[in-house]
Every structure is written in C-alpha cells, then in structure tokens.
Amino acid sequence: xxxxxxxxxxxxxxxxxxxxxxxxxxxxxxxxxxxxxxxxxxxxxxxxxxxxxxxxxxxxxxxxxxxxxxxxxxxxxxxxxxxxxxxxxxxxxxxxxxxxxxxxxxxxxxxxxxxxxxxxxxxxxxxxxxxxxxxxxxxxxxxxxxxxxxxxxxxxxxxxxxxxxxxxxxxxxxxxxxxxxxxxxxxxxxxxxxxxxxxxxxxxxxxxxxxxxxxxxxxxxxxxxxxxxxxxxxxxxxxxxxxxxxxxxxxxxxxxxxxxxxxxxxxxxxxxxxxxxxxxxxxxxxxxxxxxxxxxxxxxxxxxxxxxxxxxxxxxxxxxxxxxxxxxxxxxxxxxxxxxxxxxxxxxxxxxxxxxxxxxxxxxxxxxxxxxxxxxxxxxxxxxxxxxxxxxxxxxxxxxxxxxxxxxxxxxxxxxxxxxxxxxxxxxxxxxxxxxxxxxxxxxxxxxxxxxxxxxxxxxxxxxxxxxxxxxxxxxxxxxxxxxxxxxxxxxxxxxxxxxxxxxxxxxxxxxxxxxxxxxxxxxxxxxxxxxxxxxxxxxxxxxxxxxxxxxxxxxxxxxxxxxxxxxxxxxxxxxxxxxxxxxxxxxxxxxxxxxxxxxxxxxxxxxxxxxxxxxxxxxxxxxxxxxxxxxxxxxxxxxxxxxxxxxxxxxxxxxxxxxxxxxxxxxxxxxxxxxxxxxxxxxxxxxxxxxxxxxxxxxxxxxxxxxxxxxxxxxxxxxxxxxxxxxxxxxxxxxxxxxxxxxxxxxxxxxxxxxx
DNA sequence: GTGATTCACTTTTTT
DNA sequence: AGTGAATCAC
Numbered sequence: 044x045x046x047x048x049x050x051x052x053x054x055x056x057x058x059x060x061x062x063x064x065x066x067x068x069x070x071x072x073x074x075x076x077x078x079x080x081x082x083x084x085x086x087x088x089x090x091x092x093x094x095x096x097x098x099x100x101x102x103x104x105x106x107x108x109x110x111x112x113x114x115x116x117x118x119x120x121x122x123x124x125x126x127x128x129x130x131x132x133x134x135x136x137x138x139x140x141x142x143x144x145x146x147x148x149x150x151x152x153x154x155x156x157x158x159x160x161x162x163x164x165x166x167x168x169x170x171x172x173x174x175x176x177x178x179x180x181x182x183x184x185x186x187x188x189x190x191x192x193x194x195x196x197x198x199x200x201x202x203x204x205x206x207x208x209x210x211x212x213x214x215x216x217x218x219x220x221x222x223x224x225x226x227x228x229x230x231x232x233x234x235x236x237x238x239x240x241x242x243x244x245x246x247x248x249x250x251x252x253x254x255x256x257x258x259x260x261x262x263x264x265x266x267x268x269x270x271x272x273x274x275x276x277x278x279x280x281x282x283x284x285x286x287x288x289x290x291x292x293x294x295x296x297x298x299x300x301x302x303x304x305x306x307x308x309x310x311x312x313x314x315x316x317x318x319x320x321x322x323x324x325x326x327x328x329x330x331x332x333x334x335x336x337x338x339x340x341x342x343x344x345x346x347x348x349x350x351x352x353x354x355x356x357x358x359x360x361x362x363x364x365x366x367x368x369x370x371x372x373x374x375x376x377x378x379x380x381x382x383x384x385x386x387x388x389x390x391x392x393x394x395x396x397x398x399x400x401x402x403x404x405x406x407x408x409x410x411x412x413x414x415x416x417x418x419x420x421x422x423x424x425x426x427x428x429x430x431x432x433x434x435x436x437x438x439x440x441x442x443x444x445x446x447x448x449x450x451x452x453x454x455x456x457x458x459x460x461x462x463x464x465x466x467x468x469x470x471x472x473x474x475x476x477x478x479x480x481x482x483x484x485x486x487x488x489x490x491x492x493x494x495x496x497x498x499x500x501x502x503x504x505x506x507x508x509x510x511x512x513x514x515x516x517x518x519x520x521x522x523x524x525x526x527x528x529x530x531x532x533x534x535x536x537x538x539x540x541x542x543x544x545x546x547x548x549x550x551x552x553x554x555x556x557x558x559x560x561x562x563x564x565x566x567x568x569x570x571x572x573x574x575x576x577x578x579x580x581x582x583x584x585x586x587x588x589x590x591x592x593x594x595x596x597x598x599x600x601x602x603x604x605x606x607x608x609x610x611x612x613x614x615x616x617x618x619x620x621x622x623x624x625x626x627x628x629x630x631x632x633x634x635x636x637x638x639x640x641x642x643x644x645x646x647x648x649x650x651x652x653x654x655x656x657x658x659x660x661x662x663x664x665x666x667x668x669x670x671x672x673x674x675x676x677x678x679x680x681x682x683x684x685x686x687x688x689x690x691x692x693x694x695x696x697x698x699x700x701x702x703x704x705x706x707x708x709x710x711x712x713x714x715x716x717x718x719x720x721x722x723x724x725x726x727x728x729x730x731x732x733x734x735x736x737x738x739x740x741x742x743x744x745x746x747x748x749x750x751x752x753x754x755x756x757x758x759x760x761x762x763x764x765x766x767x768x769x770x771x772x773x774x775x776x777x778x779x780x781x782x783x784x785x786x787x788x789x790x791x792x793x794x795x796x797x798x799x800x
Numbered sequence: 801g802t803g804a805t806t807c808a809c810t811t812t813t814t815t
Numbered sequence: 816a817g818t819g820a821a822t823c824a825c
Contacts, residue, residue: 669816
C-alpha cells in the first residue's frame with residue numbers, strides 16, 4: 044500500500060510523511076517535487092483524510108489535471124474529489140457559490156484581458172482623456188498591479204505614494220479610472236482575472252461566517268509553485284489555513300519567473316514569519332539532468348545576487364557538452380535546429396516527444412515551424428494565440444455570455460451588431476444615453492425598446508432583444524450544448540462563416556464546430572455535475588492555450604513553446620533558441636537590475652528542462668516587426684562557464700577553422716566561442732587589404748555597384764543580405780543590406796542598421 | 801450605417 | 816507583419 048515511499052530519498056520521504064502543521068518544501072529543479080506532492084496527498088488520503096477536505100492549488104489547469112491523474116493511480120477514484128485546480132478556477136467556483144454575499148449573481152461573467160482593456164478604453168474615452176497618454180495597456184497593468192497587492196480603488200486614490208507616482212507618469216486620473224472600472228464591472232456582473240482573487244479576499248474579509256466555513260472545510264491546503272504566487276493569492280491561502288495550520292507550500296526561489304505579474308518571492312520569507320513553527324525541507328538532489336546541465340544551470344543562477352537557499356547537485360552521469368549553434372538569420376537558425384534535431388533523432392533512435400524547442404517570445408516560433416515542416420517532423424505549438432482568443436470563438440462565447448448575463452457590457456458590445464443587423468455606433472450610443480438618463484440597465488432599454496425610443500432604430504433592436512429572449516427561455520430546460528448549438532445556428536454567425544468560402548472562413552467555421560464539440564464533451568463528462576451553460580462559461584473563461592489538447596491522434600510531436608510555458612516540464616533534448624541580446628534577456632528587462640535577475644532565472648528554468656542534451660542557438664539577424672535587424676549574441680551565452688560548451692560551426696566556419704588550425708597551435712580548444720569569435724575572424728581577415736574607399740563609415744552607401752573587398756556576405760531571404768567585415772580597428776562589423784538583381788549583376792543598394800559586435 | 805482605406809502600434813512572459 | 820482603430824467616401 045505504501046511501498047511507493049521506499050522509492051524516495053530522505054528529505055523527500057520526510058516531506059511526504061510530515062504530519063500536521065505548516066511545511067515549506069524548497070525544491071530545486073528536477074528534485075522530484077511533483078512526486079513528493081502527489082505522494083503526500085495520496086498519503087493523507089490513505090491516512091483517512093477526506094479528499095473533499097483537501098485543497099490543492101496549482102499554477103495551471105494542466106498541472107492540476109496531471110496531479111489528479113497521478114494521485115488517482117495511487118489511491119483510486121477518490122482522487123476525483125480533491126479540490127484541485129488553479130487559484131483562479133478554485134476561487135471562481137467558490138465565488139460562484141457565494142456570489143450573493145458580494146452583490147454579484149452566480150452567473151457572473153469573467154472578463155478576459157481583452158474585455159478589460161476594451162472597457163478601459165471606453166472609460167478613458169468617456170472621461171475625455173487622451174488615449175495616447177492613457178494607454179489601455181498601461182492603465183490595465185497599473186490597476187492589475189494594485190489589485191494583486193489588494194489595493195482597492197478607494198485605497199488607491201487615498202495613497203499619496205501611488206498618486207505622486209501616477210502624476211509623475213502624467214496619468215493622475217488612473218485612480219478615477221480604476222474606480223469607474225470597478226463600478227462598471229460590478230454593474231456588468233463581471234469579474235476580471237484579478238478580481239477572482241481580489242474579491243475572494245474581500246469575501247473572506249467581510250464575511251467571517253463564510254471564511255469560517257471554508258477554514259473548517261479544508262483540513263489541508265497545499266500550494267505548488269509557491270514562488271509564483273502574489274500577495275493576493277498568499278493571503279487567501281493563509282486565511283484558509285489559519286484554523287487547521289495544515290499548509291504545505293512547495294517552491295523554488297530560483298525558478299520565480301512571474302514577478303512581472305505580481306508574484307512575490309517575499310512570500311517565502313513572510314511564510315516563515317506568519318507560521319513560526321514551520322518546518323522547512325530542502326530537496327536538493329536533481330534526478331533529471333546530467334552533471335553538465337546541472338552545473339551549467341548553477342553557474343548561471345550563481346550570478347544572481349538574490350540569496351541562494353540551496354545547492355542543487357546530481358549523481359547522474361556527466362553527459363555531453365552544451366552545443367552552441369550560430370546562424371546567420373532566424374530562418375537559418377530554424378534550419379540548423381531542425382537538421383540537428385533530425386540527426387539526433389536518427390543517431391540516438393529518439394522520438395519527437397524527446398525534443399523541445401524553447402524560445403523567449405511566441406513570435407519566434409515561425410522559423411522553426413517552417414523548417415520542421417520541410418523535414419516532415421511533426422510538432423506541436425503550445426501557447427501563442429489561444430483557440431479561445433480567436434474572433435469567431437469569442438463571438439459565439441459573447442452570445443452565450445450575454446444570454447446568461449444580460450448585464451455583460453463587453454459581450455453586448457461585441458454581438459449587438461454581429462452579424463450586421465443595422466445597429467451602428469450611433470444607435471448603440473443612443474441606447475446608452477437613454478439608459479443612463481433613466482437610470483436603468485442597458486438591457487432594460489433594449490428589451491423594452493418601444494417604451495424608450497421611437498422610430499426605425501427600434502425595429503432592429505427589438506429583433507435582437509427577441510432573439511436573446513428566446514435563448515434565455517432555453518437556459519433552464521436545456522444543457523449547455525443544446526443552447527450553444529441553437530445559438531450558433533440561429534444567431535447567424537455560423538451561417539456567415541459557412542457562406543465564407545475562403546480558406547480562413549472555412550477554418551473559422553471549423554473552429555466554431557470545434558467549440559461546440561468541446562461543449563458537448565463538457566456536457567458528456569460525468570465528472571461535471573452542473574451541465575448548465577453558465578457552468579460551462581465559468582470553466583471556459585479560465586482555459587488557456589496550454590490547456591488545449593491536439594486531437595489528430597498523433598502524439599509523437601516535437602514541442603515548441605515559450606520558456607514560461609515549459610515550467611514544470613522536462614525533455615530529453617532541449618533547444619534554447621534566439622539567445623540574442625535584447626531578445627533574451629528581453630530589452631524591456633534590461634532597465635532594472637532586479638528584472639535582469641528574473642530573466643536569468645528564466646534562463647535557469649530553460650536549461651534545467653533538459654535531461655540529456657542541451658543545445659543553445661542564436662542568429663546574427665532576424666525579422667522584427669517585419670524588418671530585418673542585426674543581432675548580437677546574448678550576454679547569457681557568455682555567462683555559461685565555457686568549460687561546458689561545445690561549439691558547432693557552420694560549414695563555412697569549420698573550413699576556415701581547419702585552415703587556421705594548420706597554422707595555429709590549438710590554444711583554447713573550444714573555449715568561449717563567443718568571446719573569441721571576433722578576434723579569430725579578425726586574425727583571418729586582417730592580412731587581406733582593407734577597403735580604403737569608405738573611410739568614414741564602413742558601410743556607407745557607395746556608388747560602387749559591387750560589394751567591396753573584404754566583405755563577407757550571407758544571402759538571406761527576399762533580397763536581403765548580411766554583410767560582415769573587419770574595420771581598420773579590427774572590429775567585426777555587420778550590416779543588413781538589400782540586393783536588387785539587375786541583369787546578372789548584384790547591386791548594393793542600401794544599408795539598414797549598423798552595429799559593432 | 802457600411803465598407804474601404806489609411807494609420808499607428810505592437811512585441812515578454814499567462815491566469 | 817499583422818492587427819485594430821480612425822477616417823473617409825458612398
């Protein structure tokens with residue numbers, strides 16, 4: 044029964060067997076954290092704790108599902124009864140039950156980020172503020188940040204520090220906007236993502252009876268990825284476990300990568316203050332990766348000033364060196380990685396699932412997709428534009444949301460004239476004015492148009508109102524799928540897509556069908572006791588692209604995703620690509636030192652995903668906003684101890700090197716490729732006569748129709764090229780040029796950006 | 801009120 | 816490059 048415990052090492056065993064009382068587990072990368080957590084929960088259940096009384100909070104829906112699955116394989120179907128999910132999904136559920144206490148109804152809408160920003164834009168416009176200064180993005184992140192620190196609108200306005208801060212940023216009205224935003228969300232019976240946590244805090248603060256109920260309900264509270272929780276989340280868990288004191292948090296400060304979203308490593312310190320008799324267990328042995336990978340990762344994180352709380356080590360084999368690949372362009376980077384992947388697959392007999400390609404931003408995936416497709420290697424992209432963010436999906440969901448909740452202003456704005464039914468901005472504005480003059484909700488005006496407005500506009504509105512009313516009648520009789528299918532058919536959006544015979548139109552049509560299928564699945568799933576449309580909407584609002592499963596049946600695929608998305612995962616071979624300054628570390632992060640440390644932790648996370656082999660790559664140039672840009676290798680490359688690196692050269696570089704080796708003594712071997720590259724190239728190029736006719740600037744446009752001597756050119760796509768040369772001072776210089784083919788001659792036309800390497 | 805065209809902005813990561 | 820907002824012609 045409990046034989047699984049014998050497979051654990053000592054600290055792991057102690058963490059699993061720890062009885063009552065607060066526990067903090069500092070778990071290094073690859074130290075078997077998930078195993079400990081699942082075994083601990085299994086153990087609790089075996090000892091007789093009712094699964095209904097265990098609350099386990101994870102960072103993603105996927106992680107929750109996986110953990111539930113693993114616990115189920117130990118203790119059986121009882122595992123289904125555990126309260127397990129993300130903070131957002133669990134507390135959305137509780138808020139749904141307790142909505143009345145806060146003045147909401149249980150069918151409240153959940154605004155996604157687009158809804159929030161759209162509402163903010165409206166408010167900014169209504170306030171007559173300049174939307175160039177008050178950018179919805181910025182305002183949103185300020186408000187979000189405030190909410191995550193539990194600063195409500197009143198506190199926000201009353202806080203002199205915040206006010207001077209906003210004034211300094213020339214946005215003194217943010218507090219007023221925040222207040223209006225909160226009001227409008229309330230009137231719309233809607234909560235945004237941050238509200239789900241903020242309002243839970245309010246609920247527990249103002250309704251002690253409710254708090255008490257849940258405090259006693261949950262005998263054990265467990266939190267995974269504790270380093271990524273924000274203050275708002277921490278306070279919820281602290282309150283919930285205040286009575287039983289059975290709180291177990293698992294985290295790794297070295298893997299904290301969500302500070303930008305309000306995550307607070309301080310939570311770990313606060314935890315020790317708030318629970319003085321806490322027991323701390325450190326898991327430091329890595330079972331995942333080779334020594335090379337573990338040590339390289341350690342050498343990176345050691346550069347951060349933030350105090351290390353542990354030392355991760357491994358007894359695994361040394362493993363192969365980290366390969367460095369240099370490419371001329373992002374497209375070549377794609378090809379080189381795809382080729383390398385293909386060769387590794389053949390040589391070592393691996394599957395596609397053994398590989399992951401990790402990048403800093405979603406936009407980087409393109410080159411790898413193309414290259415993998417060309418080699419017929421199946422891949423799956425995690426992240427990026429989520430299925431649920433597609434227009435056609437949001438449109439149908441908006442219909443469903445509005446059917447369930449007629450106060451939902453954002454859903455209303457989306458569907459009132461979709462498909463076109465002759466209700467333009469003017470009419471909508473008129474309705475809004477009438478509603479506010481009469482102090483009634485918009486739906487009151489829309490559903491009784493005749494009472495409020497006369498004239499032609501009324502007819503179209505009335506048709507719309509009748510449509511929605513007919514949907515509402517279905518809500519109590521039909522399940523989510525039947526309502527949704529009916530809405531899709533009769534609202535006209537399915538028909539509009541069906542009539543669109545373009546490729547995109549077809550795929551949109553299929554997407555809507557896919558959404559309907561997923562609603563069907565939701566309804567057919569015996570685990571869901573509430574099959575109402577309202578229940579479905581609550582779940583679907585909190586799904587992300589990471590939760591999508593691919594349905595083509597073939598599971599042997601290479602994984603492409605951002606490093607953030609890779610948290611908690613592991614792969615045999617990992618490629619970390621796009622290691623260029625300004626990209627990774629991200630330019631935005633270079634401004635403050637603390638944030639650079641977060642980027643470094645991100646790199647640490649990326650490295651520690653690899654089990655056997657790690658490859659890193661960078662390109663000399665890449666497309667950026669549709670423009671070609673010269674890139675420099677990332678400082679992170681130079682931060683890896685060169686002893687761990689092996690440099691893979693382009694064929695050209697290999698040829699050059701072999702010639703050089705005939706003359707040169709092999710001084711540093713493969714040491715520090717990046718640093719020595721410039722000098723090496725300089726050595727080769729120096730003997731050649733330097734071009735004299737461009738004295739002031741190395742790449743000044745000249746009237747010559749040929750490339751100057753001493754310039755190496757890499758042809759890129761679309762008539763662009765990367766030119767490299769060594770200037771008089773021995774510096775390696777690069778520039779993007781544009782070629783135009785005139786007859787047989789290639790003309791040097793213009794120069795883009797110029798940078799010294 | 802609708803559709804076409806131009807303009808401006810984006811790009812860090814995600815619940 | 817690609818999107819969404821703003822502006823203009825009908």
